[in-house]
Amino acid sequence: MSRLNTDRPYDIVLFGATGFVGTLTAEYLAAHAPDGLRWAIAGRSGGRLERLRERLRERLPGGAEIGVLRADVSDPASLRALAEQARVVATTVGPYVEYGEELVAACADTGTDYVDLTGEPEFVDLMYVRHDARARETGARLVHACGFDSVPHDLGAYFTVRQLPEGVPLTVDGFVTADAAFSGGTFASALNQFARHRGLRAAARERRHHEPRLVDRRASAPLGAPRYAPEVGAWALPLPTIDGQIVRRSARALDRYGPDFRYRHYAAVRRLPVAVGGVAAVGALVTAAQVPSLRRRLSDRLRPGDGPGPEKRARSRFSVRFVGEGGGLRVYTEVAGGDPGYDETAKMLAEGALSLAFDDLPPAAGQVTTAVAMGDALIDRLRAAGIRFRVAATR
Secondary structure (H helix, E strand, C coil): CCCCCEEEEEEEEECCCHHHHHHHHHHHHHHHHHCCCCEEEEEHHHHHHHHHHHHHCCCCCCCCCEEEEEEECCCCHHHHHHHCCCCEEEEECCCCCHCCCCHHHHHHHHHHEEEEECCCHHHHHHHHHHHHHHHHHCCCCEECCCCCCEEEHHHHHHHHHCCCCCCCCEEEEEEEEEECCCCCHHHHHHHHHHHHHHHHHHHHHHHHHCCCCCCCCCCEEECCEEHHHHHHHCEEECCCHHHHHHHHHHHCCCHHCCEEEEEEEEEECCCHHHHHHHHHHHHHHHHHCCCHHHHHHHHHHHCCCCCCHHHHHHHHHHEEEEEECCCCCCEEEEEEEEECCCCCHHHHHHHHHHHHHHCCCCCEEECCHHHHHHHHHHHHHHHCCCCCEEEECCC
């Protein structure tokens, strides 16, 4: 059991449970919860929560009572009350930079562990500056990016490092391939992030002013340049997502990454025309996000709460291949699974919350990554849940 808050009524509270990914996470917990789990679903609509609870009860014949808690992002007192009743809060409510801070503040202040699905660097940096110190005081673990952003990349790099020699400089490159569709919530978060580039840079600068400097160690995650990568047989396009930043923070926190660690993060595309087209499409989306009228029109095409159906998700796959080097050794590893944005993301969030609640974990507090907070325990959970972590080759 977690060292914190064993007297609280719920082990886990899932906030945003009636949204698209929230419902998938609630269904996963209902189907895979350990005996005796005390958990609740939370959100602003009591009627929708009650209907979800009834559907979940059908998957738990004779099972435990599922609590229902009303809370709203516009009502800080309701979020404080939610945090006070939970050992761990998991939230799917985004865009987080708009709707997420009050819940982070409540968890930091009450010593409640917290996990979310954000891929928004601005939000994560602001939460570090504003709430990391308080969370360290109360013992709360604030774990952002606990879905496809950035669990496969963070834990995959950690898993790769564990296959390499200790105490030597290490390099790891990650190559992502995915066949999946976006949900409305993910699309809204991406548009919002593209439109806030000034705020993103300002938050990153402020974080650098607050972060302690490493002594006698280095950890970097440069963007890299487009190239053909013969080690994976594909064109490698640098991905300017939060994932590289998360890996770098794990490397800063854990000595196992060695005295000088470098990580580069890429999309792997086999055909050059597809790679060029992808870059052009992203550039056009970034440009459109700067114009409010175009941003609204794009947002209307795919609204939060929308997402692909079960058949489409069943056909979706992801793979992240890693190439790690150090001490004269090269290792090839892979993290792979099914639908990355929804089914597997719900699985990662749920198992992350369960790990914080029940696993014997190393001491940690404040804003921490999945590798720092849960590491091997979460890898074991995800393997048992069907996500593959494997060593492909060693040379």
